[in-house]
Amino acid sequence: NTTQIYASTSEVRLLLESERQLVWLLQRYVDKEEERLNVVKKYIDGFSQVSPGRQPTDLNPLQGYRLLQRIVHEWPRIERALKPKNKEITTKIRELRNHTYTPGQQDVEEAALAVVRLQDIYDLGSTQLAKGQIHLPSRNKEVKTPVLLTANDCLQLGRQSYYHGYFGFAVDWIREALEKCKENKHEKELRGKAYSWLKVAVEEHDKILLTKGSRGPSWQTFSKPFNSLLNHEMAGHVAGSEKFSPLLNTVLYGEAEREHYVKLCKGEKLRSSVMDAKVKCRLVTRNVGYFLLQPLKVEEQSFHPTIVTIYDFLSNEETNRFIDLAVPKLHRATHRGEDGLDKASVRRISKIAWINDEDEKEFISKISRRLELTTGLGADRNNYEAEAYQVSNYGLGGHYVTHFDFHLMTNSTRQISKLEEFIGQRIATFMIYLTDVEEGGATVFPSLGVAVRPKKGAAVFWWNLYKNGDPDLLTRHGGCPVLIGSKWVVNKWFRYNSQMFRRPCGLRKDMPFTGF
């Protein structure tokens, strides 16, 4: 009976109440839907941050890190946001996961560690990185990438820094995470986590700094404690930053070597003008018909031991050919550990592939012939004159810490096989860059103050041994982390024993191979 309802305000009030409840529920429904769709919309928008420029090699380390975070941690969030389950999309995600290699948490952690390593070597501030700004040391300018790290990204970076002993960066990144939480009120839970981490990281940072000092083999801190009370206490204890003066032509290890390495990676000059005045660029023909037509463009880098760069050693097509041959064979590079076993480790972050002479007979023998004419060494693998070609590809932040190319025969547990003994040590290295690298990735020799910047088609050659076969410790070298771009090289290592008639050993014990 309608009139009754109309007449009674209390009835109307009841109806209104029902209506209010429904609208309230609907509003909640719409809010939730919007929130859900916002997750999806934000995800879609975020793609422009990780989509590289012209080619995939333009991917920078921040984009790489963000991309992995998306796939590993944000795909599941998208799946949850699709409610009612959108069959088409969830099936697609499942398909994508099965189709390609699916990165996992470990990949995210490695990408995070790569960012921190770059930060350490190239002096990159967390605040700038979080905004997507990368300082290019060789050009002394800032590039702006579209990447904006999230609070969660920053917290992860802080945790990875902490786990790997970068205590100062750990604090910086966690603070950065807290800043980001301020911008986004929804991140309550994350803020709580970040606060707990901050407390732990600050305490550990200060404790390590005070008890062990600011740097050791597996840790580093900033030069001052975060806690201002400790800061006061430490005043006077902090070693002043002494002026750096390079120590060249000396075998360096530990902190001194690191200091040279970092400076060379950043493009700082360590050799004096007097030293540099002696090295020249020249055209080399060796009186070989081949080179009379197209002489080798040689740039001397060092005389003892001899290091030279040879420009345009490979053509564009030849460099690309090497990469194409390597791609299907790439696997993670290993490094021989203290226990003599090969292991993938943070010391060498790259993928490698061995190209055998049989893989592409005509092409490989053409290159080997050129190598023989260039170096005067035999390059035939079957006669144990040299090894197969080893192609390496360094990924984001990839590097190879300082090492020797020869084995050091110490009385450690390492076993040298009978075959190794038969073919002898790596007498010389011939390394060819297969790509340009946009920033970083130099090959550096800390004891010699030499840094060679990658240049597509250019090669670096050096003698690793003295004439009598003794290792030359000054050849210790490394590949600096790649800051932007992708680095490919191919190595040819020549062995000692089979070269005895081409390169007779000297009469004196300490005679180096000289000249090129």
Ligand SMILES: O=C(O)CCC(=O)C(=O)O
């Ligand atoms: O990549 C580099 O610059 C150095 C590589 C190297 O030293 C090696 O593969 O042994």
Ligand SMILES: [Fe+2]
């Ligand atoms: Fe090497």
